[in-house]
Every structure is written in C-alpha cells, then in structure tokens.
Amino acid sequence: MDGQYEPVESPDETTVFPYHDLTPPTPADVEAAGEVVSEYLPTTPLVRSEPLSAALEADVYLKREDTLPTGAFKVRGGVNLVATLPEEFRDRGLVAASSGNHGQSVAWAGREFDVPVTIGVPEAANDDKVREMRRLGAEVIRHGDDYDDAREYIEELAVERQARYVHSGNEPKLLAGVGTAGLEILDELGEIDYLFSPIGGGSSAAGYCLTVGAETDAKIIGAQSEAAPAMYRAWQEDTLAAHERMETMAEGVATRVPFALTMEVLREDLADFRLVSEDAIRDGVARVFCEDRIVLEGACATAVAAAFQMREELAGQTVVIPVSGRNIEQSKLERILAESDYPG
C-alpha cells in the first residue's frame, strides 16, 4: 500500500494520513458503535447527585464514565476503533499521542485485540497514567513540554515506522465510540435540558451532540479552562489556528491545536461554550469529592464549573454532567482538598 503512511494535506495544524476520513459519524455509525462497545465494556451508571441537585436547585445526574476500565470515557472510542481496524494495520501496530487517557484507551483496546501500541506523552505526564499504559502493555515514550509536542513527535514516528496513527480527534470511529455514552443516557432519561461536557480535543462533546443533542431538545454546553482556550477560540472565531496559551493544570483538556473533525460537529450543534477559571476547576474537584465522594480529574471538573457558572438558568431543569475521568494524581487531589473550604 504505497503512500498509505505519508501525510496528506490537513485541514488543521495536526498531521493526517490517507486513512483519516474526515467525515463526521452519522447516527447510524454511533448505533453501530453501540453494538461493538457493549460487547466489550459495561454500561455506565447514571446516578442522581443529591448534593449537586440541591446546590443547583436542579435534577443533576452524573454519568459515571469513571467506572469504565481505564477510569475515563475515552476507552469507548479506542474499543470501537481497534475492534473495526482493517487487518492491514494490525501487525505494524498503533501509535498515538496523549496526555494520558487517550493513551490508556488505545492501550486497553490494543491489549484486548492483540495489536501492539506505542504512546507518546509529554515529559511531565501524569505518572499514574503512564504506569497504567505500561501495565496494559503499551510502549510509552516521553517527549516534549506538552501534548502537542508529543503529538508532533508521534506523527513523525508514524511515518518512520509506517504505523497507523490514532489521532485524538480526527477519527470518526473514535467519535462514534465515544458517542455511545450519549446513547446510554438516552436509554435512561427521556427529558434532558442541559448536558455539560468538558472539551479538550472535542470528542466527548461531539459524541453528546450527535446523540443527546440530536435526539432531544437538550442544550449541549462545552467547557474548557480559560488557561487553555484553543477549542473555545476556534469555535468562537471560526478558525483552526493554534493558540499560544496552554497553562491549565487539567492535563485532559490541555491542548493548543484545534481538531477539524470535532470542530465541524461542535460548530453545528454545540449550544454554548464556557470558559472556566482554574480556581473553579479546583473547586469542582473538591466539591464533588467532599460531597459525593467521587474523584474527578481536573478535566472533568471543567463541566461542573460551567454548570455553576450557569446556575441561574439551571433551576428546575434536568442536567447531566459526565464524570469523564477519575485519573487525577493523588498528590494533586490532596493539595486541592487541603486548600479547599469544604468540611471534612
């Protein structure tokens, strides 16, 4: 297959290859992913949070994606992509860049389907996430100051090794897989007014737009740290240019370069996009730990923070917040709790 492993012209500042189809998944694609994902992963609970419902005077449900293997929603996408991977890509293996959870997702699916996996992470990556990737059998390479540095390194490695690059956003199979969380919510909840999703690369929010957003009147609201607003700027200003500011402590949403495929879906279907402060993210982590005893990583708490930012609109409404991931470093969690004002 000549040329298969040479980059082609990219609509954004990331590298894409001929196998990267940039067509958004259809509802039928998400349905098909549901068949695949439910074979390998448990349905995650949707649980009403009494403390959050009281604080927001709303019916607040948490979608417990933290209960998946790997502790984050991304494994849904990894499973769908690797389960349906064309045979020609299996032997050479998969390469991906990640701040951690995408890497764990691809590593988990690689182990399940017996495909070798190499993950590039930034030098200062979350050690717990790196350990888990290695435990799942992946080769982990630390490179660069942040996710986008590691991404550029891995994109070159994909050419060198002639290996299939699993992009973090420009992958319809990944988006369809991630979207299965939305299908599960639709099975349980007839009426939803608001769903808050963190946005890093945009796969999570795009998945909810294609399901909950398409099937109900729910407003899908995106949330990102104001210290790393690349996707927010892309959504607001109709650009796919890189953003220079990337200083968030929440590595799951620490991106500088917007992705074309997810942005196409978000421009169409996202009702609103909120930037939240780093303090509000820390407050979300502390609040949900102290009051619900659920561990959120910072990326996930952006959605909680966005809900509190919009609290006046939420009174009396049905609100869903996904617990997108729980893989926060223990030392970071302890620091946040020590500095918080919640009792306990």
Ligand SMILES: *Cc1c(COP(=O)(O)O)cnc(C)c1O
């Ligand atoms: C990746 C990630 C996000 C952001 O999701 P995207 O699909 O990249 O926008 C949010 N929370 C957690 C825990 C993540 O791992």
